[in-house]
Structure formats: structure tokens, C-alpha cells
Amino acid sequence: MLAKACDPDIEWLEADVATWHEPADVVFSNACLHWLPDHDVLMSRLFDTVKPGGVLAVQMPRNFDKPSHALARQAAGPYASVLPVDPVQSPDNYHRILAPADVDAWETTYIQRLTGDRPVLDFVKGSYLNPLREALGEAAYAEFQARYAADLDLAYPKEPDGATFFPFTRCFFVARK
Structure with a gap:
């Protein structure tokens, strides 16, 4: 991604976000930080790296409590503990974590129209x-997949045209220093 995004006028840095702490004008994350724990500490640390006048901009899926994920934990039984836990907090908590910064935080749910035999299963099996x-x-x-797929079929029924609607909630915030 960096090779395609590289602009000769911008210095791009590839690093491990879990430990990174270099000063930056903009810290941007799209669908990455929801895999890391301790958001109170993580977001504060990331915001500390932002230079004066800079921005921390974050987007994270917030679906761990939705049927796509809850049914997986249920079907996994005693193995549910190996699945990622939900570190993503509500938008108002990111306001609290980053106070007194100037923060805009919100949540939205996109309705994705998926196609295929078991599209929600296909969606989550590539990561979660x-x-x-x-x-x-x-x-x-x-x-496990057979049990889980049957549960998903009930939670996300196919539309008459064969598509499946998959509500996908995202949490966003922009914090300015």
C-alpha cells in the first residue's frame, strides 16, 4: 500500500502501531486499531505523537457485538477464547480518552449488499x-463452519434476488492538536 501511496513530497513511514511513537503531522488508521487492546492507553499514546496543528484520524469496525461475531463465539464453544476480543469503545469514550483535544467522533452503520452462497461467512473468515x-x-x-453458517443464514437471510444485506458498523474519530 505504501508503494502505491508514495508521494515524493510526503515522508511515509511503515512501523508497528502497537509500539510506534515517532512525531507526525497526521496519524491515520483505517481498520487496523480494532485488533489492538487497551484503547485508553493506545489512543492517548498515538495522540501524543501528533505534532501541534496535527491530526489523529481513526476508523475502526465496531461489529464484535453483532450477530456475525457473537454467533461465531457461540458456535466456537470452549474455543471462543482464541477469537479476538473487542477493544473498540463507543464514540463518546474516545472523546473522554482524548480530552481536552478537539475531537469529532461518530458511528455509522453501512448496509453492505453481499453476494454468494454464504457471503457473511466469507466476509468474517478472512480475518476474525x-x-x-x-x-x-x-x-x-x-x-464449526457448518454450525456457524447455519446460524448466519438465520441472522442474515437472503433477499429475494439472492443477495444478503450485512449491516457493518464503523466508529470514526478525528482528534486535532
Whole structure:
């Protein structure tokens, strides 16, 4: 992504966001920070790296409490503990964490129109379910997938045209220094 985004007038830096602390004019994250814990500490630390006049801009999925994720934990039974936990807080909590900064924070839900046989399963198995697949092994993971897919079919029924609507909630905030 950096190779495509590179502009000769901008210095781009690739680093591990969990430990990074270099001063920056803009810190931007799109769908990354929801995998990291301790948002009270993380967001404060990231905002501390922002230079005066700079911005911390963040977008994170906030679906851990939705059926796509809750049903996975339920179907995983005793293996649910290997699935990622939800560190994402409400928009008002990001106001509190970053106070007294100038913060705009909001949440929105996009309705994605997915196609395919089991599109919600396909959507979450590429990221959220990876630790479970590794923990279970292929045979047990296939059994899990069958149980989970049946639950998803009830939670996200197909439309008459065969598409599936998948509400996907996102949390956004922009903090200015």
C-alpha cells in the first residue's frame, strides 16, 4: 500500500502501531486499531505523537457485538477464547480518552449488499476467524463452519434476488492538536 501511496513530497513511514511513537503531522488508521487492546492507553499514546496543528484520524469496525461475531463465539464453544476480543469503545469514550483535544467522533452503520452462497461467512473468515481455524485444525474447523453458517443464514437471510444485506458498523474519530 505504501508503494502505491508514495508521494515524493510526503515522508511515509511503515512501523508497528502497537509500539510506534515517532512525531507526525497526521496519524491515520483505517481498520487496523480494532485488533489492538487497551484503547485508553493506545489512543492517548498515538495522540501524543501528533505534532501541534496535527491530526489523529481513526476508523475502526465496531461489529464484535453483532450477530456475525457473537454467533461465531457461540458456535466456537470452549474455543471462543482464541477469537479476538473487542477493544473498540463507543464514540463518546474516545472523546473522554482524548480530552481536552478537539475531537469529532461518530458511528455509522453501512448496509453492505453481499453476494454468494454464504457471503457473511466469507466476509468474517478472512480475518476474525483465522485464530479459530488455527486452533481447531481443518476437520474441527469444518464442523464449526457448518454450525456457524447455519446460524448466519438465520441472522442474515437472503433477499429475494439472492443477495444478503450485512449491516457493518464503523466508529470514526478525528482528534486535532
